[in-house]
Amino acid sequence: MRLLLDSFWRAVAYCMLPRVIVLSLLPLGLMVLLAAGFGYFYWDATVAWTREALDAWPLLSSFWGWIGRLFSGDVTAVLAPLVVVVAATPLIVVVSLLIVAGLMAPPLTALVALRRFPALERKKGASFFGSVARSLGVTVLALVALVVSMPLWLIPPLVLVLPPLIWGWLTYRVMSFDALAEHASPEERATILRAHRLPLLCIGVLCGYLGAAPSIVWASGLLFAAAFFVLVPLAIWIYTLVFAFSALWFGHYCLDALAQLRARRGAAAAASVPSDGAPAIEADQALLSQWKSP
Structure with a gap:
């Protein structure tokens, strides 16, 4: 604890350091460029496809007509952009996590190591490409878990538990590996992840709930169309700042646990090896006994 x-x-x-704030803005700029590119090339086609899909459902066609007569408008034309934006939210979260893991987590972990653990040996237990491959693998597993668990979201208590739990597991698996990739050996990393699995999972779940907080800003951008292009980038920046905080939390915890592990092992090794002066003391005692003997 x-x-x-x-x-x-x-x-x-x-998180209040200027360097961390600047790093949190870099993924935002990249994501804004990606979103602008997607909107320029694929927005109209995606909205049109979504509208056709909504109109093609026989069970909902009468419902859309009733809503349209009630509000005197084309419901699917208004609903299709909202569906596209809502459907893009998980993708934005996943891209944010991958960008933070690939671009922000190593500098933030290096910052923690430089300021707190400058003497901690770097054993380079994992490569950059290995870290990226692991991040992609566990991200795919998290997306599969999200898709499979979506029917359970209709049950009110589970919608507040399952998504943060899945995001927490994903954050725990990605961030803890990246925090130890540079400094720990594979054996040390496996030992720390096994011994601290529950606290690290708790950190991941808490960060998952923190990652759900910007959804309020995101929903406000959907409700207030005039402020959409201001509130949505703000929500994305909050996402990246939360992920930066997660990287720092995992970095401080994992590097501190690694330092303690090496200190315990060093103390145990020193206790198991006799001191250099022991043989000399034994030899002096033997000479003294021989001198006293007649």
Whole structure:
């Protein structure tokens, strides 16, 4: 618990550093460019396809007609852009996580190591491409879990539990691996992840709930169309800042756990090896006994 709380407060303090704020803005700029490119090339086609899909449902055609007569308008024409935006939200979250893991997590972990653990040896237990491959693999598993669990979201309590739990597991698997990739050996990383699995999962789940908070800003952008292009980038920046906080929290926790593990192993190794002065003391005692003997 001490390690959990200590790493939390340190991560909060590090989020206020200008370097961290600038790093949190870089993925935002990249994502804005990607979103603008998608909107320029694919927005009209995606909205048109979504509208055709909504109109093609026989069970809902009469419902759309009734709503249209009630509000005197084309419901699918208004609903299709909202469906596209809502459907893009999980993709934006996943892209944010991958961008943070690939671009932000290594510099943030290096910042933690430089300021707190400058003497910690870097054993380079994982490569950059190995980290990216692992991130992609667990992301695919998380997306599959999200799709499979969507029918359970209709049950009110589960919709508040399952998505943050899945995002928490994804954050835990990605961030903890990246935090130890540079400094820990594969054996040390496996030992720490096995010994601290529950606290690291708790950090991931808490960060998953924090990642759901910007959805309020996102929903406001959907409700207030005039402020859409202001609130949605703000929500994306909050997402990236939450992920930066997650990287810092995992970095502080994992590097502190690694330092403690090496300290314990060093103390155990020093205790198991006799001191250099022991043989000399034994030899002096033998000479003294021979001198006293007649």
